[in-house]
Amino acid sequence: MSGRDDIKVQTEQIDQALVVQPHGEIDLSRSPAFRTYLTQAVKKKPERLIIDLAEVPYMDSSGVATLVEAMQTARRTNAKLVLCGLQDKVRSIFEIARLDMVFTIVGTRDEALQS
Amino acid sequence: MICNVAQRIGFADAVGSKIALAVDEALCNVIKHGYQRAPDGWIWMDLYVDDGESPSLTIVLEDRASQIDPDQIRSRDLDDIRPGGLGVHIIKEIMDHVTYEKRDGGGMRLTMRKDLSAVPETVSESVSSTTDKGTADT
Numbered sequence: 001m002s003g004r005d006d007i008k009v010q011t012e013q014i015d016q017a018l019v020v021q022p023h024g025e026i027d028l029s030r031s032p033a034f035r036t037y038l039t040q041a042v043k044k045k046p047e048r049l050i051i052d053l054a055e056v057p058y059m060d061s062s063g064v065a066t067l068v069e070a071m072q073t074a075r076r077t078n079a080k081l082v083l084c085g086l087q088d089k090v091r092s093i094f095e096i097a098r099l100d101m102v103f104t105i106v107g108t109r110d111e112a113l114q115s
Numbered sequence: 116m117i118c119n120v121a122q123r124i125g126f127a128d129a130v131g132s133k134i135a136l137a138v139d140e141a142l143c144n145v146i147k148h149g150y151q152r153a154p155d156g157w158i159w160m161d162l163y164v165d166d167g168e169s170p171s172l173t174i175v176l177e178d179r180a181s182q183i184d185p186d187q188i189r190s191r192d193l194d195d196i197r198p199g200g201l202g203v204h205i206i207k208e209i210m211d212h213v214t215y216e217k218r219d220g221g222g223m224r225l226t227m228r229k230d231l232s233a234v235p236e237t238v239s240e241s242v243s244s245t246t247d248k249g250t251a252d253t
Contacts, residue, residue, distance in 0.1 A: 027139070027143075028143045028146065028147070060136065060139050060140060060143060061140055061143070061199075061201040061202050061205055062143065064201060065198035065199045065201065066198070068196065068197065068198045069198040072196075072197075072198075088129070089132050089136075092129070092132070092133060092136070093136060093205065096133075096136075096204075096205050096208050096209065097193065097201050097204065097205065098193050099196075102196055
């Protein structure tokens with residue numbers, strides 16, 4: 001069982017894409033652990049880094065900041081970062097921060113693999 | 116708790132969630148910047164429900180953290196895409212009135228108000244009481 005500051009993250013390599021799927025809320029306490037997973041994922045230099053947020057019911061700006069950092073790092077390695085599976089509450093913060101047009105956001109993991 | 120109180124006034128579930136997000140961001144800012152991430156700093160939260168002719172929900176957060184000139188607390192330029200610095204923007208985007216003040220004797224006070232009249236999405240719940248106040252220490 002993970003602690004309050006820990007986060008369960010599953011990763012899966014699908015062809016040239018690396019799929020990262022965090023589970024649970026991503027807030028101030030869990031963002032540092034999530035950042036560590038994302039840093040490791042970007043270092044693998046996948047052609048496509050897919051972050052599947054289907055199992056994330058809530059995210060605050062610290063989680064968004066972690067994703068912005070990952071996007072910028074991925075760009076430097078020419079990896080395409082795609083977000084998918086956003087629940088309404090999570091999508092809302094991207095819209096409020098006006099980042100919904102900055103990230104590539106699609107509905108499902110299959111769409112992310114094909115985008 | 117925030118969502119439940121907001122719904123009781125008549126805010127839709129989605130709006131209540133956004134208000135809760137604004138409170139979350141405000142608390143995070145106090146912890147990160149005011150208390151430099153120390154986990155044991157005091158934060159007091161008061162909720163004021165006005166369910167009269169102009170229903171609104173007011174949340175007041177007070178702390179004993181380091182003080183900052185309220186004029187220095189600003190949203191950042193959203194065109195500057197970088198990690199961090201979104202909390203104040205999110206709070207001001209969601210809430211209708213946001214005021215930062217220095218508290219007498221130290222710490223800061225943040226007052227945030229959401230007006231039901233400013234939100235198109237409402238639920239048709241009846242409201243039973245006139246004014247409530249709840250207090251929570253975090």
